[in-house]
Amino acid sequence: MYSAKRRRGADQDYRPSAAGETTIFSPADLDAALENRQFQLYYQPQFSAQGKLRGLEALLRLDDPILGIVTPDAFISVAERNDIIIPVGAWVLRQALHDAAQWGLQAMDGVRMVVNVSARQIEQPDFAGDVLAALRECEMPASCLEIELTERTIARDIAQAMIQLNKLHAEGVRISIDDFGMEHSCLGVLHKLPIDTLKIDRSFVRALHSEPAVLPIVEAIVSMGKTMLKRIVAEGVETEEDIQALAKLGEMDLQGFYFSRPQSFEVISQRLEEWRSG
Numbered sequence: 720m721y722s723a724k725r726r727r728g729a730d731q732d733y734r735p736s737a738a739g740e741t742t743i744f745s746p747a748d749l750d751a752a753l754e755n756r757q758f759q760l761y762y763q764p765q766f767s768a769q770g771k772l773r774g775l776e777a778l779l780r781l782d783d784p785i786l787g788i789v790t791p792d793a794f795i796s797v798a799e800r801n802d803i804i805i806p807v808g809a810w811v812l813r814q815a816l817h818d819a820a821q822w823g824l825q826a827m828d829g830v831r832m833v834v835n836v837s838a839r840q841i842e843q844p845d846f847a848g849d850v851l852a853a854l855r856e857c858e859m860p861a862s863c864l865e866i867e868l869t870e871r872t873i874a875r876d877i878a879q880a881m882i883q884l885n886k887l888h889a890e891g892v893r894i895s896i897d898d899f900g901m902e903h904s905c906l907g908v909l910h911k912l913p914i915d916t917l918k919i920d921r922s923f924v925r926a927l928h929s930e931p932a933v934l935p936i937v938e939a940i941v942s943m944g945k946t947m948l949k950r951i952v953a954e955g956v957e958t959e960e961d962i963q964a965l966a967k968l969g970e971m972d973l974q975g976f977y978f979s980r981p982q983s984f985e986v987i988s989q990r991l992e993e994w995r996s997g
Protein backbone atom coordinates (compact mmCIF):
# COMPACT_ATOMS: atom_id res chain seq x y z
CA MET A 720 0.00 0.00 0.00
CA TYR A 721 1.19 3.50 -0.82
CA SER A 722 1.81 5.78 2.12
CA ALA A 723 0.35 9.25 1.69
CA LYS A 724 3.38 10.64 3.46
CA ARG A 725 5.66 9.18 0.85
CA ARG A 726 3.88 11.06 -1.89
CA ARG A 727 3.92 14.45 -0.19
CA GLY A 728 6.74 15.86 1.91
CA ALA A 729 6.19 17.39 5.34
CA ASP A 730 6.29 20.88 3.84
CA GLN A 731 3.77 20.08 1.12
CA ASP A 732 0.71 19.54 3.29
CA TYR A 733 -2.49 19.87 1.35
CA ARG A 734 -4.28 23.18 1.96
CA PRO A 735 -7.57 24.19 0.35
CA SER A 736 -7.39 27.06 -2.14
CA ALA A 737 -7.68 30.64 -0.96
CA ALA A 738 -11.16 30.67 -2.52
CA GLY A 739 -12.26 28.60 0.47
CA GLU A 740 -12.75 25.16 -0.98
CA THR A 741 -14.20 23.83 2.25
CA THR A 742 -16.54 21.15 0.92
CA ILE A 743 -14.02 18.60 -0.31
CA PHE A 744 -14.84 16.54 2.78
CA SER A 745 -18.46 15.64 3.46
CA PRO A 746 -19.68 14.81 6.96
CA ALA A 747 -19.72 11.14 5.86
CA ASP A 748 -16.05 11.41 4.78
CA LEU A 749 -15.13 12.73 8.22
CA ASP A 750 -17.09 9.99 9.99
CA ALA A 751 -15.24 7.45 7.86
CA ALA A 752 -11.91 9.14 8.56
CA LEU A 753 -12.50 8.82 12.29
CA GLU A 754 -13.59 5.21 11.91
CA ASN A 755 -10.55 4.39 9.72
CA ARG A 756 -8.10 6.16 12.06
CA GLN A 757 -7.05 8.69 9.40
CA PHE A 758 -6.85 11.58 11.83
CA GLN A 759 -3.41 12.39 13.18
CA LEU A 760 -1.99 14.92 15.59
CA TYR A 761 0.97 17.09 14.74
CA TYR A 762 2.63 19.13 17.48
CA GLN A 763 4.22 22.58 17.50
CA PRO A 764 6.49 23.65 20.38
CA GLN A 765 6.31 26.87 22.41
CA PHE A 766 9.49 28.30 23.93
CA SER A 767 10.31 30.95 26.52
CA ALA A 768 12.49 33.89 25.41
CA GLN A 769 15.36 32.00 27.09
CA GLY A 770 14.74 28.96 24.88
CA LYS A 771 13.11 26.71 27.46
CA LEU A 772 10.37 24.39 26.17
CA ARG A 773 7.04 25.61 27.62
CA GLY A 774 4.39 23.73 25.68
CA LEU A 775 3.33 21.65 22.69
CA GLU A 776 0.20 22.61 20.75
CA ALA A 777 -1.69 19.67 19.23
CA LEU A 778 -2.80 20.44 15.66
CA LEU A 779 -5.15 18.11 13.84
CA ARG A 780 -4.34 16.55 10.47
CA LEU A 781 -6.22 14.18 8.18
CA ASP A 782 -4.11 11.59 6.40
CA ASP A 783 -6.04 11.21 3.15
CA PRO A 784 -5.12 8.30 0.82
CA ILE A 785 -5.13 10.62 -2.23
CA LEU A 786 -4.32 14.11 -0.93
CA GLY A 787 -1.78 13.15 1.71
CA ILE A 788 -1.63 15.12 4.96
CA VAL A 789 -4.50 17.62 5.00
CA THR A 790 -4.60 20.66 7.34
CA PRO A 791 -7.74 21.64 9.32
CA ASP A 792 -8.86 24.53 7.08
CA ALA A 793 -10.12 21.79 4.70
CA PHE A 794 -12.38 20.03 7.22
CA ILE A 795 -12.76 21.74 10.62
CA SER A 796 -15.66 23.98 9.57
CA VAL A 797 -17.54 20.99 8.11
CA ALA A 798 -16.87 19.02 11.29
CA GLU A 799 -18.08 21.92 13.45
CA ARG A 800 -21.30 22.44 11.47
CA ASN A 801 -22.18 18.75 11.67
CA ASP A 802 -21.28 17.99 15.28
CA ILE A 803 -18.61 15.54 14.09
CA ILE A 804 -16.26 17.84 15.98
CA ILE A 805 -17.63 16.30 19.19
CA PRO A 806 -16.27 12.74 18.64
CA VAL A 807 -13.25 14.13 16.73
CA GLY A 808 -12.51 16.56 19.58
CA ALA A 809 -12.82 13.74 22.11
CA TRP A 810 -10.33 11.70 20.06
CA VAL A 811 -7.93 14.70 19.86
CA LEU A 812 -7.99 15.15 23.63
CA ARG A 813 -7.31 11.48 24.39
CA GLN A 814 -4.62 11.15 21.72
CA ALA A 815 -2.85 14.33 22.86
CA LEU A 816 -2.87 13.18 26.50
CA HIS A 817 -1.77 9.70 25.46
CA ASP A 818 1.16 11.17 23.50
CA ALA A 819 1.97 13.51 26.41
CA ALA A 820 2.14 10.49 28.71
CA GLN A 821 4.41 8.66 26.21
CA TRP A 822 6.76 11.64 26.28
CA GLY A 823 6.62 11.89 30.07
CA LEU A 824 5.50 15.52 29.91
CA GLN A 825 4.51 15.41 33.59
CA ALA A 826 8.20 15.05 34.47
CA MET A 827 9.23 18.04 32.36
CA ASP A 828 9.09 21.16 34.46
CA GLY A 829 6.11 23.29 33.42
CA VAL A 830 5.66 21.90 29.90
CA ARG A 831 1.99 21.87 28.86
CA MET A 832 0.03 19.97 26.26
CA VAL A 833 -2.15 22.56 24.52
CA VAL A 834 -5.40 21.27 22.97
CA ASN A 835 -7.77 23.33 20.79
CA VAL A 836 -11.45 23.08 21.68
CA SER A 837 -14.50 24.15 19.62
CA ALA A 838 -17.71 25.81 20.76
CA ARG A 839 -19.81 22.68 20.13
CA GLN A 840 -17.57 20.72 22.49
CA ILE A 841 -17.74 23.14 25.37
CA GLU A 842 -21.51 23.38 24.98
CA GLN A 843 -21.79 19.72 25.99
CA PRO A 844 -22.86 19.66 29.65
CA ASP A 845 -20.41 16.84 30.43
CA PHE A 846 -17.44 18.47 28.64
CA ALA A 847 -15.42 19.19 31.79
CA GLY A 848 -16.22 15.73 33.18
CA ASP A 849 -15.01 14.10 29.95
CA VAL A 850 -11.76 16.08 30.02
CA LEU A 851 -11.08 15.07 33.62
CA ALA A 852 -11.90 11.43 32.79
CA ALA A 853 -9.41 11.52 29.90
CA LEU A 854 -6.73 12.90 32.24
CA ARG A 855 -7.37 10.06 34.69
CA GLU A 856 -7.33 7.42 31.92
CA CYS A 857 -3.96 8.67 30.67
CA GLU A 858 -2.67 9.14 34.23
CA MET A 859 -1.73 12.73 33.49
CA PRO A 860 -1.91 15.53 36.08
CA ALA A 861 -4.41 18.26 35.19
CA SER A 862 -1.64 20.88 35.36
CA CYS A 863 -0.08 19.38 32.20
CA LEU A 864 -3.13 20.24 30.12
CA GLU A 865 -4.01 23.61 28.63
CA ILE A 866 -7.37 23.92 26.89
CA GLU A 867 -7.31 26.55 24.13
CA LEU A 868 -10.45 28.39 23.05
CA THR A 869 -11.16 31.50 21.02
CA GLU A 870 -13.17 34.43 22.32
CA ARG A 871 -15.82 33.55 19.73
CA THR A 872 -16.15 30.09 21.29
CA ILE A 873 -16.63 31.54 24.76
CA ALA A 874 -18.98 34.27 23.56
CA ARG A 875 -21.48 31.77 22.10
CA ASP A 876 -22.73 30.82 25.55
CA ILE A 877 -20.72 32.63 28.14
CA ALA A 878 -22.66 31.25 31.13
CA GLN A 879 -22.12 27.65 30.04
CA ALA A 880 -18.47 28.33 29.16
CA MET A 881 -17.93 29.76 32.64
CA ILE A 882 -19.38 26.67 34.34
CA GLN A 883 -17.17 24.31 32.30
CA LEU A 884 -14.00 26.39 32.56
CA ASN A 885 -14.39 26.93 36.31
CA LYS A 886 -14.81 23.18 36.81
CA LEU A 887 -11.65 22.43 34.83
CA HIS A 888 -9.64 25.24 36.36
CA ALA A 889 -10.56 24.13 39.89
CA GLU A 890 -8.88 20.79 39.09
CA GLY A 891 -5.74 22.48 37.76
CA VAL A 892 -6.36 22.50 33.99
CA ARG A 893 -5.02 25.69 32.36
CA ILE A 894 -7.15 27.79 30.04
CA SER A 895 -5.77 29.69 27.05
CA ILE A 896 -7.49 32.26 24.83
CA ASP A 897 -6.42 31.92 21.20
CA ASP A 898 -6.41 34.81 18.70
CA PHE A 899 -6.86 37.24 21.59
CA GLY A 900 -8.22 40.63 20.52
CA MET A 901 -9.18 39.55 17.02
CA GLU A 902 -12.96 39.50 17.27
CA HIS A 903 -15.81 39.05 19.75
CA SER A 904 -13.74 40.62 22.48
CA CYS A 905 -14.32 39.17 25.92
CA LEU A 906 -12.85 42.17 27.76
CA GLY A 907 -16.09 42.65 29.68
CA VAL A 908 -15.93 39.19 31.27
CA LEU A 909 -12.20 38.55 31.21
CA HIS A 910 -11.95 39.10 34.96
CA LYS A 911 -14.68 36.52 35.58
CA LEU A 912 -13.11 33.77 33.49
CA PRO A 913 -10.31 31.57 34.89
CA ILE A 914 -7.81 32.36 32.13
CA ASP A 915 -4.11 31.52 32.37
CA THR A 916 -2.79 32.31 28.90
CA LEU A 917 -3.44 34.97 26.25
CA LYS A 918 -2.32 34.17 22.74
CA ILE A 919 -1.37 37.01 20.40
CA ASP A 920 -2.66 36.24 16.92
CA ARG A 921 -0.21 35.66 14.11
CA SER A 922 -1.72 38.53 12.08
CA PHE A 923 -0.63 40.96 14.85
CA VAL A 924 2.86 39.46 14.91
CA ARG A 925 3.14 39.72 11.13
CA ALA A 926 1.99 43.38 11.11
CA LEU A 927 4.29 44.51 13.95
CA HIS A 928 6.96 45.90 11.59
CA SER A 929 4.75 46.99 8.72
CA GLU A 930 1.73 48.61 10.37
CA PRO A 931 2.58 51.14 13.11
CA ALA A 932 -1.07 51.12 14.31
CA VAL A 933 -0.73 47.49 15.42
CA LEU A 934 1.96 48.25 17.99
CA PRO A 935 -0.28 49.92 20.62
CA ILE A 936 -2.77 47.04 20.37
CA VAL A 937 -0.12 44.40 21.01
CA GLU A 938 1.40 46.57 23.76
CA ALA A 939 -2.01 46.75 25.43
CA ILE A 940 -2.46 42.96 25.28
CA VAL A 941 1.00 42.35 26.73
CA SER A 942 0.63 44.93 29.50
CA MET A 943 -2.83 43.61 30.42
CA GLY A 944 -1.53 40.07 30.47
CA LYS A 945 1.38 41.11 32.65
CA THR A 946 -0.79 42.92 35.22
CA MET A 947 -3.21 40.01 35.37
CA LEU A 948 -0.28 37.60 35.72
CA LYS A 949 -1.17 35.69 32.59
CA ARG A 950 1.18 33.74 30.40
CA ILE A 951 1.44 35.39 26.99
CA VAL A 952 2.21 33.40 23.84
CA ALA A 953 2.95 35.05 20.50
CA GLU A 954 2.02 32.76 17.61
CA GLY A 955 3.24 32.81 14.02
CA VAL A 956 6.80 33.85 14.89
CA GLU A 957 8.65 33.40 11.60
CA THR A 958 11.73 35.63 11.68
CA GLU A 959 14.49 37.04 13.85
CA GLU A 960 12.84 40.46 13.34
CA ASP A 961 9.58 39.13 14.83
CA ILE A 962 11.47 37.95 17.92
CA GLN A 963 13.23 41.30 18.33
CA ALA A 964 10.02 43.29 17.92
CA LEU A 965 8.23 41.09 20.47
CA ALA A 966 11.13 41.15 22.94
CA LYS A 967 10.80 44.95 23.16
CA LEU A 968 7.23 44.52 24.41
CA GLY A 969 8.01 42.28 27.36
CA GLU A 970 8.27 38.74 28.62
CA MET A 971 6.38 36.16 26.58
CA ASP A 972 6.52 32.67 25.11
CA LEU A 973 7.02 32.20 21.38
CA GLN A 974 5.57 29.77 18.85
CA GLY A 975 6.05 29.65 15.09
CA PHE A 976 7.83 28.36 12.02
CA TYR A 977 11.04 30.14 13.14
CA PHE A 978 11.39 27.47 15.85
CA SER A 979 9.51 24.56 14.30
CA ARG A 980 6.64 23.72 12.01
CA PRO A 981 4.00 21.42 13.45
CA GLN A 982 5.53 17.91 13.30
CA SER A 983 4.43 14.30 13.66
CA PHE A 984 4.69 12.35 16.93
CA GLU A 985 7.83 10.60 15.62
CA VAL A 986 9.66 13.80 14.68
CA ILE A 987 8.74 15.50 17.96
CA SER A 988 9.92 12.42 19.87
CA GLN A 989 13.37 12.83 18.33
CA ARG A 990 13.62 16.58 18.89
CA LEU A 991 12.27 16.48 22.44
CA GLU A 992 15.61 15.27 23.78
CA GLU A 993 17.40 18.27 22.29
CA TRP A 994 14.69 20.73 23.47
CA ARG A 995 14.68 19.33 27.00
CA SER A 996 18.38 19.88 27.45
CA GLY A 997 18.35 23.21 25.58
Ligand code: C2E
Pocket residue numbers: 763777778779790791792795804808811835836837897921954955956957974975976977981
Ligand atom coordinates in the same frame (compact mmCIF):
# COMPACT_ATOMS: atom_id res chain seq x y z
P1 C2E B 1 -4.64 27.90 15.45
O1 C2E B 1 -5.14 27.23 16.69
O2 C2E B 1 -4.56 29.39 15.45
O3 C2E B 1 -3.24 27.21 15.15
C1 C2E B 1 -2.15 27.88 14.60
C2 C2E B 1 -2.05 27.67 13.11
O4 C2E B 1 -0.99 28.47 12.61
C3 C2E B 1 -1.71 26.24 12.72
O5 C2E B 1 -2.36 25.97 11.48
C4 C2E B 1 -0.19 26.31 12.52
O6 C2E B 1 0.31 25.33 11.63
C5 C2E B 1 -0.04 27.67 11.93
N1 C2E B 1 1.26 28.25 12.22
C6 C2E B 1 2.06 28.01 13.27
N2 C2E B 1 3.20 28.75 13.22
C7 C2E B 1 3.10 29.48 12.08
C8 C2E B 1 3.97 30.45 11.46
O7 C2E B 1 5.04 30.80 11.95
N3 C2E B 1 3.54 31.00 10.30
C9 C2E B 1 2.34 30.64 9.73
N4 C2E B 1 2.02 31.21 8.58
N5 C2E B 1 1.51 29.75 10.29
C10 C2E B 1 1.88 29.18 11.46
P2 C2E B 1 -3.13 24.60 11.24
O8 C2E B 1 -2.39 23.47 11.90
O9 C2E B 1 -3.42 24.52 9.78
O10 C2E B 1 -4.48 24.80 12.04
C11 C2E B 1 -5.42 25.74 11.63
C12 C2E B 1 -6.50 25.92 12.65
O11 C2E B 1 -7.31 24.73 12.77
C13 C2E B 1 -5.98 26.15 14.06
O12 C2E B 1 -5.57 27.49 14.19
C14 C2E B 1 -7.20 25.79 14.89
O13 C2E B 1 -8.11 26.88 14.93
C15 C2E B 1 -7.81 24.68 14.08
N6 C2E B 1 -7.44 23.39 14.72
C16 C2E B 1 -6.31 22.68 14.60
N7 C2E B 1 -6.35 21.55 15.33
C17 C2E B 1 -7.56 21.55 15.95
C18 C2E B 1 -8.23 20.65 16.86
O14 C2E B 1 -7.70 19.62 17.29
N8 C2E B 1 -9.49 21.01 17.25
C19 C2E B 1 -10.10 22.15 16.83
N9 C2E B 1 -11.34 22.43 17.28
N10 C2E B 1 -9.50 23.02 16.00
C20 C2E B 1 -8.25 22.72 15.54
Ligand code: CA
Pocket residue numbers: 776835867897
Ligand atom coordinates in the same frame (compact mmCIF):
# COMPACT_ATOMS: atom_id res chain seq x y z
CA1 CA C 1 -4.67 27.28 18.81
Ligand code: CA
Pocket residue numbers: 897898918920921954
Ligand atom coordinates in the same frame (compact mmCIF):
# COMPACT_ATOMS: atom_id res chain seq x y z
CA1 CA D 1 -4.19 30.86 17.05
Ligand code: CA
Pocket residue numbers: 898920921922
Ligand atom coordinates in the same frame (compact mmCIF):
# COMPACT_ATOMS: atom_id res chain seq x y z
CA1 CA E 1 -4.76 32.63 14.53
